[in-house]
Amino acid sequence: MDITPIKSALDDEALTGTTITVAGWVRTFRNDRFIALNDGSTIRNLQCVIDQNAVDAATRARFTTSASVRCTGTLVPSQGSGQRVELQVADVAVLGDSDAEAYPIQPKKHSLEFLRENAHLRFRTNTYSAIFRIRHQVSFGIHEYFDSLGYCYFHSPVITASDAEGAGEMFRVSTLDVKRPPLTEGGDVDWKEDFFGAEARLTVSGQLQAENAATALGKVYTFGPTFRAENSNTTRHLAEFWMVEPEAAFLDLHGDMDLAEGLCKHLIARVLRNSLDDLKFLDARLKEEEATKPKEQRSELGLVDRLRFVLDNPFERITYDQAIDILLRSKPYQKKQFQFPVEWGVDLQSEHERYLVEKHFKKPVIVTGYPAGIKAFYMRVNSPGDFGYSEKGTTVAAMDVLFPGIGEIIGGSQREERLDVLEQRMDEMHVPKGELWWYLDTRRFGTVPHAGFGLGLERFVLFVTGMGNIRDVIPFPRTPKSAAF
RNA sequence: UCCCUGGUAGCUCAGCUGGUUAGAGCACAUGACUGUUAAUCAUGGGGUCGCUGGUUCAAGUCCAGCCCGGGGAGCCA
Numbered sequence: 001m002d003i004t005p006i007k008s009a010l011d012d013e014a015l016t017g018t019t020i021t022v023a024g025w026v027r028t029f030r031n032d033r034f035i036a037l038n039d040g041s042t043i044r045n046l047q048c049v050i051d052q053n054a055v056d057a058a059t060r061a062r063f064t065t066s067a068s069v070r071c072t073g074t075l076v077p078s079q080g081s082g083q084r085v086e087l088q089v090a091d092v093a094v095l096g097d098s099d100a101e102a103y104p105i106q107p108k109k110h111s112l113e114f115l116r117e118n119a120h121l122r123f124r125t126n127t128y129s130a131i132f133r134i135r136h137q138v139s140f141g142i143h144e145y146f147d148s149l150g151y152c153y154f155h156s157p158v159i160t161a162s163d164a165e166g167a168g169e170m171f172r173v174s175t176l177d178v179k180r181p182p183l184t185e186g187g188d189v190d191w192k193e194d195f196f197g198a199e200a201r202l203t204v205s206g207q208l209q210a211e212n213a214a215t216a217l218g219k220v221y222t223f224g225p226t227f228r229a230e231n232s233n234t235t236r237h238l239a240e241f242w243m244v245e246p247e248a249a250f251l252d253l254h255g256d257m258d259l260a261e262g263l264c265k266h267l268i269a270r271v272l273r274n275s276l277d278d279l280k281f282l283d284a285r286l287k288e289e290e291a292t293k294p295k296e297q298r299s300e301l302g303l304v305d306r307l308r309f310v311l312d313n314p315f316e317r318i319t320y321d322q323a324i325d326i327l328l329r330s331k332p333y334q335k336k337q338f339q340f341p342v343e344w345g346v347d348l349q350s351e352h353e354r355y356l357v358e359k360h361f362k363k364p365v366i367v368t369g370y371p372a373g374i375k376a377f378y379m380r381v382n383s384p385g386d387f388g389y390s391e392k393g394t395t396v397a398a399m400d401v402l403f404p405g406i407g408e409i410i411g412g413s414q415r416e417e418r419l420d421v422l423e424q425r426m427d428e429m430h431v432p433k434g435e436l437w438w439y440l441d442t443r444r445f446g447t448v449p450h451a452g453f454g455l456g457l458e459r460f461v462l463f464v465t466g467m468g469n470i471r472d473v474i475p476f477p478r479t480p481k482s483a484a485f
Numbered sequence: 486u487c488c489c490u491g492g493u494a495g496c497u498c499a500g501c502u503g504g505u506u507a508g509a510g511c512a513c514a515u516g517a518c519u520g521u522u523a524a525u526c527a528u529g530g531g532g533u534c535g536c537u538g539g540u541u542c543a544a545g546u547c548c549a550g551c552c553c554g555g556g557g558a559g560c561c562a
Contacts, residue, residue, distance in 0.1 A: 028523065081522085233486085349558090469555090
């Protein structure tokens, strides 16, 4: 039996007048006659009209919220005003009952907190089904973008024996007995006895391995789960998240910025093209939510308009020096409204990034040329004439893409390809060179200028969906003290 | 980890300065309904007031500790 997706039933005008079978989950059953059926193919429901003479009362009583149902009938123009077509049901089967008393999700508005606690069922709501369809569009668009530019999808390992990547605290991977681990003569845990014969951890980044690949395959990108054991309790952090990390040989900082901006725009364009129903739903939801907020906290543009605006305008590209200048001349600085100091050499705080993006430029901003002291060892040291070079101190070819409401959505850089400079920086920052010999080999044998970045998938989905909490844009969020489901 | 804030019915929330039997809307159950759009109408059931201890004649309400959620900050993507 062919099952027609509800999306096709609603959109394909050639199906009107034909007999089709649809299958999905009941959203509501009204007037003992109308099933609003959803199968996940679209946010819209198909109205299935039951003939009460043909379907007995006992069966009709089983059309409860979230029961799974299969309906066969004729697709006809609707007599009601809420939809273009509806299904005149000739045959209906309840595939799986849903006890209305026990089922937690009701046909009403629920708080996101409650739905988060029912993460296994929240996909059945309009909001979350929209989010995860959009997440799919973004994921697929990532492959589409890099493939179209000749990038090779590269699978970096999830388990690593190196903790020198410096991107954050790592989770340990071990098969040793936690209560009685083997010990060395000195009384320490003997990791040689562990599964990998060394201390192993979950990756915090595939970048270093991607650099190995880029200096052979030319252009690569990784896309997979990444793990950080930081005790971060915010709306923008997860312990397990998905990251995209392109890395390309013969690419400089400007090319890197072009690549990052191009990716963001490609993804936004794709979502606008393929997920407009879902976006419009989230847009309306957002407006409703914002109506309860004071005027100054409301955003000027709706979700769809915001996405179009980002798509249509170039990202602002400034140096760290310029960012500091703007902040020093800003009203909040002069009125002493910033909590953290603004001076050359210290990192930009959330409040500073927010000011630049949301108040000053009112669009995405790429900041380059950060002081070397606050950035990772592998970033290229700037020389006079480089964009981002500063008279005030040593800077590196870093670039952070800052988005309104979210802050840093992409962090990247041109990499230090000069072996001597790289080794000196590793010494300064106490990065163990011995452990990273395989990484340094890229600079020993045919080193080339190259660049890349990391984009947090969930942060991007957060922006595209207009959601406020990163735990709502990943199916089963892992955060400190929480790994349920 | 730090700061702020909250936890009362399945959900969303009200409950004043401590004082009868802790309320509402929605949901749910039963009944009605052949054009509904989060359908509607009638009737009904439903509570360890987060946990533990304390103050008091009396605690949902006051105090202390703990647990959990939310917002913000740091770390970052």
